[in-house]
Structure formats: structure tokens, C-alpha cells
Amino acid sequence: MPGENLTREEARVRARLLTVDAYDVALDLRSATGAGGPGDEPRTFRSVATIRFRCAEPGAASFVDLVAPAVTAVTLNGRELDPKEVFDGARVALTDLAAENVLVVDALCAYSRTGEGLHRFVDPEDGEVYLYTQYEPADARRVFANFEQPDLKAPFTFSVTAPAGWTVLSNGAQDGEAEPVDDSSATWRFVPTQPISTYITAVVAGPYHVVRDHYSRTLADGTVLDIPLGALCRKGLAPHFDADEIFTVTKQGLDFFHDHFDYPYPFGKYDQAFVPEYNIGAMENPGCVTFREEFVFRGKVTQSAYERRANVILHEMAHMWFGDLVTMEWWDDLWLKESFADFMGSFSLVEATRYTSGWVTFANQRKAWAYRADQLPSTHPITADIHDLEDAKLNFDGITYAKGASALKQLVAYVGRDAFLEGARRYFKRHAYGNTRLTDLLQVLEETSGRDMAAWSRSWLETAGVNALTPLATYDSAGRITELAILQEATDTHPELRPHRLAVGLYRREAPGAPLLRYARAEVDVTGPRTVVAELAGAERPELILVNDEDLTYCKIRFDEGSLATLREHLGDLTDPLARALCWSALWNLTRDGLLPTRDYLDLVQRFAGAETDIGVLQMVQSRASEALAHYAVPARRESAGRELAGSALRELRLAEPGSGHQLAWARFFAAHASEDGDLRMLRGLLEGTAKIDGLDVDQELRWTFQAALASRGAVGESALTAELARDNTASGKRHQVRALASRPEAEVKEAAWRAVVDSDALSNALAEATIAGFDQPGQRELLAPFAPRYFEVIERVWRERSIEIAMAVVRGLFPALQDHPGTLAATDAWLADHADAPPALRRLVLEARDDLARALRAQECDANAVTA
Numbered sequence: 001m002p003g004e005n006l007t008r009e010e011a012r013v014r015a016r017l018l019t020v021d022a023y024d025v026a027l028d029l030r031s032a033t034g035a036g037g038p039g040d041e042p043r044t045f046r047s048v049a050t051i052r053f054r055c056a057e058p059g060a061a062s063f064v065d066l067v068a069p070a071v072t073a074v075t076l077n078g079r080e081l082d083p084k085e086v087f088d089g090a091r092v093a094l095t096d097l098a099a100e101n102v103l104v105v106d107a108l109c110a111y112s113r114t115g116e117g118l119h120r121f122v123d124p125e126d127g128e129v130y131l132y133t134q135y136e137p138a139d140a141r142r143v144f145a146n147f148e149q150p151d152l153k154a155p156f157t158f159s160v161t162a163p164a165g166w167t168v169l170s171n172g173a174q175d176g177e178a179e180p181v182d183d184s185s186a187t188w189r190f191v192p193t194q195p196i197s198t199y200i201t202a203v204v205a206g207p208y209h210v211v212r213d214h215y216s217r218t219l220a221d222g223t224v225l226d227i228p229l230g231a232l233c234r235k236g237l238a239p240h241f242d243a244d245e246i247f248t249v250t251k252q253g254l255d256f257f258h259d260h261f262d263y264p265y266p267f268g269k270y271d272q273a274f275v276p277e278y279n280i281g282a283m284e285n286p287g288c289v290t291f292r293e294e295f296v297f298r299g300k301v302t303q304s305a306y307e308r309r310a311n312v313i314l315h316e317m318a319h320m321w322f323g324d325l326v327t328m329e330w331w332d333d334l335w336l337k338e339s340f341a342d343f344m345g346s347f348s349l350v351e352a353t354r355y356t357s358g359w360v361t362f363a364n365q366r367k368a369w370a371y372r373a374d375q376l377p378s379t380h381p382i383t384a385d386i387h388d389l390e391d392a393k394l395n396f397d398g399i400t401y402a403k404g405a406s407a408l409k410q411l412v413a414y415v416g417r418d419a420f421l422e423g424a425r426r427y428f429k430r431h432a433y434g435n436t437r438l439t440d441l442l443q444v445l446e447e448t449s450g451r452d453m454a455a456w457s458r459s460w461l462e463t464a465g466v467n468a469l470t471p472l473a474t475y476d477s478a479g480r481i482t483e484l485a486i487l488q489e490a491t492d493t494h495p496e497l498r499p500h501r502l503a504v505g506l507y508r509r510e511a512p513g514a515p516l517l518r519y520a521r522a523e524v525d526v527t528g529p530r531t532v533v534a535e536l537a538g539a540e541r542p543e544l545i546l547v548n549d550e551d552l553t554y555c556k557i558r559f560d561e562g563s564l565a566t567l568r569e570h571l572g573d574l575t576d577p578l579a580r581a582l583c584w585s586a587l588w589n590l591t592r593d594g595l596l597p598t599r600d601y602l603d604l605v606q607r608f609a610g611a612e613t614d615i616g617v618l619q620m621v622q623s624r625a626s627e628a629l630a631h632y633a634v635p636a637r638r639e640s641a642g643r644e645l646a647g648s649a650l651r652e653l654r655l656a657e658p659g660s661g662h663q664l665a666w667a668r669f670f671a672a673h674a675s676e677d678g679d680l681r682m683l684r685g686l687l688e689g690t691a692k693i694d695g696l697d698v699d700q701e702l703r704w705t706f707q708a709a710l711a712s713r714g715a716v717g718e719s720a721l722t723a724e725l726a727r728d729n730t731a732s733g734k735r736h737q738v739r740a741l742a743s744r745p746e747a748e749v750k751e752a753a754w755r756a757v758v759d760s761d762a763l764s765n766a767l768a769e770a771t772i773a774g775f776d777q778p779g780q781r782e783l784l785a786p787f788a789p790r791y792f793e794v795i796e797r798v799w800r801e802r803s804i805e806i807a808m809a810v811v812r813g814l815f816p817a818l819q820d821h822p823g824t825l826a827a828t829d830a831w832l833a834d835h836a837d838a839p840p841a842l843r844r845l846v847l848e849a850r851d852d853l854a855r856a857l858r859a860q861e862c863d864a865n866a867v868t869a
Contacts, residue, residue, distance in 0.1 A: 658695020
């Protein structure tokens with residue numbers, strides 16, 4: 001039988017054959033505590049799944065999915081099947097199906113240490129055990145037998161036996177009091193869910209800290225909707241848990257979505273659990289949403305961190321309708337939920353909460369993810385061609401999320417806000433608890449807008465690549481515009497020229513030293529290679545022409561020579577934060593594309609970042625400066641450019657408002673680039689209290705930032721990091737220490753880190769990722785050079801032997817990107833040529849890394865030419 005990698009065709013055949021009526025799942029999690037199994041045997045728990053389903057062709061054969069160490073018993077319609085004959089480690093074969101069937105699979109399933117399936121975490125602070133599930137796209141089969149595909153929905157009834165003092169949650173509300181099993185354990189039962197897909201079922205169990213609240217609303221028909229709310233985190237994080245703020249955003253989101261979707265929240269309660277060692281940001285399990293616990297802030301963070309958390313809360317809430325109530329048929333249409341949730345997260349953030357700069361963040365940060373993904377060789381249309389589950393795993397990417405959300409923002413500009421929201425309302429009512437394809441959404445949007453949605457879809461959803469838009473203006477002798485045209489370009493590999501509904505803004509200063517303000521604006525439909533903006537003819541000559549002002553469409557913004565010259569001198573004079581963010585983003589794209597020398601970009605950062613008022617924009621600019629220095633700067637200038645960045649960072653740190661988020665951001669940026677003896681002494685002094693900067697609170701999180709910086713420069717050793725862990729003997733502290741230990745510039749340290757993630761499977765997902773992050777340091781190129789050939793020797797084995805989450809982390813994180821010379825490019829090409837039959841998902845990751853390396857070399861060439869010009 002085939003293995004774990006379910007194909008689209010297999011899913012289609014099974015969906016035509018089967019209809020699932022109900023699941024009853026009983027999990028016994030008492031084995032989570034106490035001693036584990038002997039030797040290297042995995043720690044397991046008992047899972048009993050009873051599935052009631054119908055078969056359209058009695059007598060036919062099918063299979064149920066289960067990834068487990070052992071199956072104890074299988075019963076089909078009262079007939080006992082031999083597990084040794086029907087279970088292959090990934091599937092249970094089912095033959096001679098009846099019209100109506102009852103299947104019972106009794107299995108021993110394994111707890112996870114990689115965040116896939118039922119993850120088990122032991123808190124180093126107090127020894128307590130915490131459990132939670134994470135399934136998307138197909139890891140529910142690691143916890144109970146099921147038909148693991150999104151279009152075989154059914155109601156789920158869960159019962160969980162666990163230690164008596166625990167909190168246990170699932171998707172449905174608890175059904176009565178927990179029933180004692182013995183002196184130390186009890187069984188929790190939960191009410192049946194609405195019909196949902198397997199990948200959004202959930203269980204959370206452990207001694208979690210719980211805060212309760214509720215949300216009430218009177219609906220249009222007079223019905224009172226009351227939703228119990230819960231917020232959970234580990235006990236050790238309780239002193240830092242700002243549940244009131246989380247509930248405030250939750251209630252604002254529920255108000256917003258009820259106002260705009262006209263469909264009551266369909267899943268009863270609304271719990272939000274912040275869990276340890278989580279692989280992703282959050283997961284939209286209905287009634288039991290899970291988040292990475294890093295959203296519980298242990299120390300001071302900037303306002304953008306709170307905004308980010310609020311956005312994620314709202315993103316997951318949008319999924320209750322887009323994704324949970326109405327679900328894509330197969331992973332080809334993953335965008336039907338993720339693009340909408342990404343768009344609605346920012347839309348609701350701006351309109352319903354205090355975080356009104358959400359569209360600035362979207363333009364400057366979220367779309368950067370899309371632009372990068374859309375220029376990789378693995379780019380794909382928003383509606384992707386997903387052959388199997390490995391394909392699906394890799395398509396949770398910048399195209400599916402951020403480009404899809406950008407396309408929806410363009411769609412709103414194209415059809416209008418009212419038509420868009422009315423389309424959503426009809427979509428929910430027409431397809432509630434069902435599964436859909438692209439055509440189902442297009443149909444309702446065509447009804448509400450009167451537009452040809454098929455043509456829009458062909459241009460925006462069914463083609464790949466990003467267009468570049470450049471203004472071209474001519475002027476008369478009086479300095480007025482005679483013609484302003486928008487030139488549209490595409491790449492040879494993706495030549496589609498899309499229709500864009502966008503705004504063009506003209507900016508100028510009224511006097512030297514005055515702000516750079518918009519004085520004229522026009523909306524236009526850009527089509528084809530050249531579009532004239534007739535409305536702006538006759539306008540006075542601008543200093544800056546900003547194409548895609550207000551960020552209505554998805555494109556790379558280019559500048560004419562005059563506009564670029566203005567930004568080189570007056571970027572900081574742009575007072576509109578969205579316009580400024582768009583310009584920063586466009587300048588970064590020019591740098592990545594080898595059209596703006598890296599030294600020029602870094603110069604802009606040093607001259608204008610200090611005046612940036614939007615903290616999210618500032619932090620993104622700082623991050624890009626670090627990336628530019630590490631990968632795009634000509635090698636001969638890296639050291640001096642790094643010193644310049646550290647110097648400007650220290651200057652801005654001292655000038656920043658005491659206690660502000662800007663001060664904290666500059667402190668982190670200074671630590672990232674401090675390398676000179678004086679700078680390292682400053683970091684050590686801030687740690688020891690012998691140096692002071694007014695208002696800078698060096699809390700535990702900032703202490704780890706400084707310790708990690710010193711460790712990577714060889715300025716502190718293992719003993720200092722062990723002492724720091726003694727101050728902060730927590731899960732977070734352990735991750736910080738592991739990363740800092742791996743960052744030390746010593747050959748034996750690098751060898752140990754390499755072996756820990758490549759040759760051993762002992763580390764959890766969180767500690768493996770921390771080790772990889774510490775291993776790869778920009779200032780250690782020579783030290784890391786011997787590992788480049790070893791990478792190509794091991795990646796196929798790693799992919800074969802490890803879970804996909806860990807394998808992806810290793811293949812991405814250990815690629816020798818810092819060995820940025822043609823030899824590494826040649827070695828990558830040789831591996832690709834010699835491994836044409838390697839798993840497509842593995843080849844995709846290597847191809848993407850190769851593309852990033854080739855881009856870096858082109859940017860370095862641009863920078864070198866500027867140096868010698």
C-alpha cells in the first residue's frame with residue numbers, strides 16, 4: 001500500500017465512495033506523566049476511534065488513515081480484522097464495505113516532540129506536562145484513525161481520560177462534570193461538534209492557567225447569542241498573561257464579524273490556548289484556537305508586537321467562517337481560507353481595534369513575504385496545483401497567504417466593499433458546513449457585483465508572478481504634466497500583464513524643509529503595457545510620483561529618476577505613514593533586484609530610519625538592513641558597513657525617547673551589529689549594570705538578546721550562558737541558551753550543533769530550531785565553510801528519516817547561504833542535477849535556496865559596480 005503521502009486522486013476516489021456520519025474518539029492520556037517506555041520506545045497513549053460511515057458501492061474497498069506505532073484491534077461491522085494484515089503503519093485497509101458501516105480502531109499512538117499530532121511538553125521550571133494537538137494539513141491520523149481529507153466532514157464526539165487535576169479542552173463544550181476513573185484520573189466528555197474536517201479537531205490538556213469571560217450579542221431576530229470565552233497559558237507564564245487585552249480584541253472581532261458576515265458564530269464556545277513549542281503562529285480549531293506562547297510577552301515589547309498578536313487573533317477568528325464553516329474541497333483551494341483570513345485579519349484590525357495602522361504593516365511586512373515568494377522558481381498561482389500532502393505542506397506560503405490577501409484587497413477596489421461583503425454572506429449561507437472550490441466563490445461574487453469574475457480570476461488567481469509598475473511623465477515649459485503614463489512589465493517566465501485598479505499620488509514640498517505632501521491623486525484602471533492617467537494632465541510638476549498610492553493593488557513599485565532622487569534626499573519628509581512604508585518597501589525590492597546598490601539602501605537606513613515614527617516600519621527597515629548587510633553587500637565592505645550600522649544604532653539608541661518602543665528596537669539592532677571592542681563593552685556594561693541608558697529596562701528577554709550577541713562574537717562562553725539560564729530556568733530561557741551556545745565561533749561548537757540536528761533526533765522542534773538559528777551566523781563564514789559540502793551529502797537522508805517539520809527546518813536552515821560565491825551555486829546545481837528523482841518537496845526547498853543565493857550574488861555585483869563606479 002502507498003505510504004503517508006495521500007494524493008489528490010486517492011482523496012477524490014475516497015470522497016466519491018464514502019460519506020462519513022460521525023466520529024466518536026476516546027483518548028487515554030494518563031501515560032503523559034510519569035516514566036516513559038523502556039529504552040528508545042516512544043511514549044504512547046491509547047486511542048479508540050469509532051467511525052460511522054456509508055459506502056456508495058457496497059462490496060468496495062477503501063482505507064482509513066492512521067500513523068501509529070501499533071494497532072491493537074480493528075473491527076469492521078462486527079468483524080474482527082487482523083491488524084498485522086490490514087495495518088501498514090500509515091493506513092488500515094478496509095475491504096467488503098457495506099452500505100452502512102461501523103469501524104472501530106483501537107491503537108497505541110505516539111506523543112510528539114515535533115509539534116505534529118499530540119505534542120508533549122515538560123516544563124523545565126516545574127516538571128509539569130502540557131499537551132496540545134496540531135494537525136494541519138494531515139496529522140490528526142497521528143492521534144486517531146480517520147479519513148484524513150478536508151471534504152469528508154463529520155460531527156466529532158471526544159472523550160479524554162487524563163490526570164484529575166488537569167484542564168482538558170476540545171472543540172465542543174464539556175458535557176457535564178469530569179467523571180472520576182480512580183483516585184488520580186478522570187474522564188472528560190465533550191458535546192458533538194458541528195460537521196468539521198479532521199485537520200481542525202483539537203485537544204488541549206494539562207495544568208494550564210485558565211481565565212474565563214463571555215461575549216453576548218442580540219441578533220437581528222431577537223436571539224441572544226452568548227459565547228463562553230476562555231484564555232489559557234502555562235502556569236509559569238501566568239504572571240505575564242494579559243488575558244484582558246486578549247479578550248478585548250476577541251470581543252471586538254466577534255462584533256466586527258457578526259456585523260459584516262450576518263452569520264452567527266457557529267461553534268458554541270471560544271477558547272484560545274497559548275501553547276509551548278508551537279511550529280506556527282496559530283491554528284483555527286473551531287472552539288479551541290491554539291497560538292504559539294511567544295504571544296504571551298515575558299518582557300517589554302514594541303507596539304507592533306501587540307498589533308501582530310491582535311492581527312493573528314482576528315485572522316484565526318475569520319477562519320471560523322472562512323475555513324471552518326465553509327472548507328475547501330482539497331488543498332488546491334487552500335487560499336479560499338488563508339487568503340481571506342489574512343485579508344480579514346488586517347481589515348478587521350483597522351476597523352474594529354485600536355491598531356489602526358494595520359494596512360501600513362500589511363504593505364510593509366506582509367506583502368514583502370509575497371513579493372519574495374512570487375519571484376522564486378517555486379512560485380505558483382494563488383489557486384495552486386496540489387498533487388499530494390507534501391505539496392500541501394509547502395504551500396502554506398507567501399503566495400497563499402499574503403499575495404492572496406493582496407489580491408482580495410485589489411478585488412475590493414475592483415467590485416466595491418459592499419459587493420464583496422454581500423458575496424461573503426451568500427457564500428456562508430449557501431455552503432455552510434460544506435466544501436467548496438474556486439468556482440463557488442466566483443459565482444456569488446459575480447451575482448453581487450455584476451462583474452466578470454472569471455476574467456478577473458484568470459488574471460489574478462490562476463497566474464503567477466508580480467508585475468512592476470513605473471511612472472513616465474512629460475512636462476511642458478511651465479513645468480506642468482503633459483502626459484503621465486504607467487508602464488507595466490512582467491517577467492519572461494510569467495508574462496501576464498494584469499488589470500490593476502490603483503491610485504497614483506503626486507507629492508511635493510511647499511518650501512525647503514517643509515513636509516513632502518500629496519497634492520493630487522487619481523484612480524485609474526491600468527491595463528496592458530502602457531496606461532495614460534488622463535486625470536493628472538495639467539498638474540504641477542511633482543517631486544515624487546507614487547504609483548499604487550494607498551496600496552490598492554499588488555505590484556512592485558518603481559520610480560522615475562526624479563522621484564528616486566527625491567527619496568534619496570527627502571524620504572524622511574514623507575509624513576503619510578502608508579506612503580512612507582510603500583517607499584521603503586519599493587526601495588527594498590530595488591535592492592533585492594540588483595537595481596539599487598546595497599550601500600545606497602544602507603545609507604538611506606542610516607539617514608532616515610531614526611526619524612521613522614511607525615515602530616513596525618522601523619523594525620522592518622532594521623531587519624532588512626541586517627539582511628542586506630549579510631547577503632547583498634559586496635564582501636569587501638561588510639565589515640566597515642557593519643561598524644557604521646552599529647554606530648548609527650548606538651546614536652539612535654541614545655537619542656530615542658526613554659522607555660519607548662523605538663528605544664527598545666534600537667537596543668536590539670545595536671546588539672545585532674555590535675562587533676568592535678567598545679560596542680561589546682557597552683553590551684556587557686548594560687548586562688552588568690555598569691552602563692546605563694536612560695529609560696532602557698534590560699529585562700530578561702533583552703538580557704538574552706545581549707548575551708546571544710556577545711556569544712556569537714566570542715565575548716562570553718558557556719559558563720556565562722549557564723549562569724544566565726540559572727537566572728531564567730524556563731522553557732524560553734532554555735531556547736535562548738541553546739541558540740546562544742550554538743552561535744559561539746568555535747569549530748567544536750559548530751560540529752556539536754550540526755550533529756545535534758543532523759545526526760540525532762533527540763531535540764524537540766523548538767530546540768532544533770534554536771540550534772539551527774545559532775549555528776548560522778553572518779560573521780562566521782570561514783568557520784562554517786566546511787559544512788557546505790556536508791549539507792548536500794545529508795539532506796536526502798534527513799528528508800527520508802525525519803518528520804517533515806524537522807526536515808524542512810534542517811533543509812532550509814542549514815543551506816550554506818553564507819557561502820555566497822559561485823562555488824556554492826555550482827554545488828547546488830550539481831546536487832539538483834544528480835538528484836532529479838529526489839522528492840519534489842525537497843527539490844523545491846533546494847531550488848528556492850539556490851534562487852536566494854543567485855539573487856544575493858546579483859545584488860553584490862550591483863553593489864560592487866557602485867563601489868568602483
